[in-house]
Amino acid sequence: MANLHAPQIALPVHPGLIARSGEFAQGRPVAQPPVFFSAGSEVYAQGERCKGLYRIEFGAVRVYRLLSDGRRQISAFHLAGETFGFEADNVHHFFAEAICATGIHIIHASPTNGMSGELLPLALKSLVRAQEHLLVLGRQNAIERIAAFLSDMAERQGGLKQVDLPMSRADIGDYLGLTIETVSRVFSRLKQKGVIRLPSLRCVEIAKWQVLQDLAA
Amino acid sequence: MANLHAPQIALPVHPGLIARSGEFAQGRPVAQPPVFFSAGSEVYAQGERCKGLYRIEFGAVRVYRLLSDGRRQISAFHLAGETFGFEADNVHHFFAEAICATGIHIIHASPTNGMSGELLPLALKSLVRAQEHLLVLGRQNAIERIAAFLSDMAERQGGLKQVDLPMSRADIGDYLGLTIETVSRVFSRLKQKGVIRLPSLRCVEIAKWQVLQDLAA
DNA sequence: CGGGAGATTGAGCCCCGTCAAAAACAGTGG
């Protein structure tokens, strides 16, 4: 029997695919019951055939790609309520992993169901997001990248001052094209300047909104 | 009367919107006649309302965004045969300019015409492209970026050894997140290593395919 | 209390950006 109290770390092979009996399917009609993924478990892999789209009920997901020597680029984080998994030719070009304990609706899209009309706007939203992230990676320095990241995360969590970061510093680095050390140093500098506070490792409190916005340019 | 022999430079305000009487509308039925854009002229601007999609008949286009201090990030180049102009909320979030003399079909998409079925695959192709470019900007060094760029351009031009680059070094730099000087230096290094030859400024001949591929990683 | 992963901090170095000058190129007009 599968261990429901699995350690919250990345596992080598497809873990965490423990379907539950629809207990998260509240609020809207969906084609499939939600699936639970433990922290670090794989949602899909590069090269895998697409099964449909993924809507996050709770938790968070990282979508990334690897270079042959192990360098990793996270192309997006996805939070509760967001939909991801768009691909061009029915084959995944990226990996997707749960960052923390995460519940996901797998939507088996097909020409026959009513989803197709809603697909394009969602895909376009992903496109604009990716294109805006290109600007960050191509033309902004370390402080600006972190500032942009924090602003974005805060906005996506409702604009509250308290932002929680489900991902590790390594994840943030691989998202922003920085090393873990640089991420840490910039956090320290922002803290020291009084722009942010760090109640805990995975929680940021934004003290000076305007300064952060200006930094994000 | 508009000057058809306008200088091939960037102009301050909306030039080049000289509609021709359908002389390029060969091969496929389109909703509108093609439009001619001179080098450097604006196809659309950030903040402008979307008029539809754009299919390039000949020439090339750069799509970019600016930071307040003038830093520029080109998110994509588009060549003949390609379709661009996807946006999330009917408003352009980017600028688009013709790189050289360019003919474009403006496709006024609407729910009523037959386009909507072909839209999603095209949008998804743009999405995958952008996401793969994130990996380049986030995790690859200067040589790898140039190698990836040249491989991509070569592939999109049919895999021939002779690749022509309609864009300037500055454009390449702003696409790859490098300075114009670094772009030039890397070109020189690749030439000196015998990986490429430069018959002219805007034309590259790839001498050692395998080496280039390996560099692009 | 002890062990281990993640995070922080420091020292040194290197790639690439900045500044500057020279060279190559493209137009223009004589």
Add this chain to the structure above:
DNA sequence: CCACTGTTTTTGACGGGGCTCAATCTCCCG
């Protein structure tokens, strides 16, 4: 055809931001 001019590209010298390597610190959990 060539001289003249402005733009683009190349090349060089130098400095700095961020990466690398390494040590220390902080949380968690057992």
